[in-house]
Amino acid sequence: MTIRAVAAVDLGATSGRVMIGRIGEGRLDLELVSRFPNGPVEREDGLHWDFTALYEHVLDGLSEAVRREPGIESIGVDSWAVDYGLLKDGGLLAEPFHYRDERTTRGVDEVHAIIPFAELYRRNGLQFLPFNTLYQYRVDERLDHADTALLIPDLIAFLLTGSAVAERTNASTTGLLGVTDGDWDTRLADRLGIPSRILPPLVDPGTTIGILRPELVARVGKILPVIAVGSHDTASAVVAAPLSTPHSAYISCGTWGLVGVELTEPVLSDAAREANFTHELGVDGRYRFLHNVTGLWLLSETVRAWESDDGESIDLPALLSAASEVTGEVPIFDADDPTLSAPGNMPSRIAALVGGTAPTARPAFARTIVESIAAAFARAVQTAADLSGRELDSIHLVGGGSLNRLLCQATADRTGLPVLAGPVEATALGNVLVQARALGAAPSTLEGLRTLVAEMHAPTRFDPRG
16 A cells, blocks of 8 residues: 655744645555744744744745655645735745734725725735734835745745745635636725735645755655645635535634634625625635634633633633533623734733623633634624525534634534534644645545545534524
């Protein structure tokens, strides 16, 4: 039996991983090679990513992956969306800004003064998020000095290969991609004062971007191609969401909860715009019609604050187990309240939203957070059904949130729909599957890939309780 192997670089907003994916007859699995921290760093001019450290971690991880599995045939990179690096003559001008940097507020005001949001939505189909790339571009003073702008996974791929391209699923999150034709909207860029020369050629998932630079071959240990995957991590996660029927919704849950349905045509109605639903491109030309809901960020930030107060770490599984034992109703709050978007002092800000009924015991407080996230998921699922005209029969919850049994059950209870949880590593699996398909080692259709996931990683079912 022939087993094929690829390397998946999966970069999140709080950590990154390099994994080996193996696929063959009756086999689809992952081996974690390295995990490394990632997060914002404060510089004199604002909030950035420590990109130099991130890239070094990637190279170290790839070297170890090839050492462990010499049969690796390719590399794929996915990451969070919207953030970018600027290149001049092949060099990085500065550290990429972090999407939570305060400069984006001014960008929103300037963009909407030129083009009303209703027109933007007709052109790009994107929900309003104050950190979308076009708002960042608008206020980036370095833009005039750059010759290329690359989103984070494209930037990693460029440093690995020397080829500067934009993978289409992630490019769709910039706000500068036409929602109906999937090409750069250069007229929109011109109106916003964004030089269209910085927009690189577009490629689709499955395209070979290039071969490792010669100077990296010795370090990594092998000559390897870099293959474009669904480089927006949610695009890769949805590839590996084993949607059981056309009437399934999905939730890709980690720091954020991406809640929606998969469509073949956009829904550019006023109602969709007012509901702040987005049309991000998926693999094979699908639309990820979804809404961003604040996810486990609320819980992780709360735990981080408690650990800072205590001076010691908190056992999260034990906390969630205690939270599941809390009886009676707990108060809930709007998980998407803008006052919760920045890091720091999360318990106090949540308590201010809840008011005098905020629980004082930590298990009950954690239960309030989880139930509030589930309530936000339920609202988004219902809105997705209403806007798309689909009667939904199930929800596939993938990503790290699928391990949170309390969240899965609360989501089932609040939606009245069965929740099928898993796979946990949906993003890395989707990355691996698109590479494997490009190498001729996986089914050719999206449906075939999902069937394979369901067979190899059967989800856990949570039925709604009366």
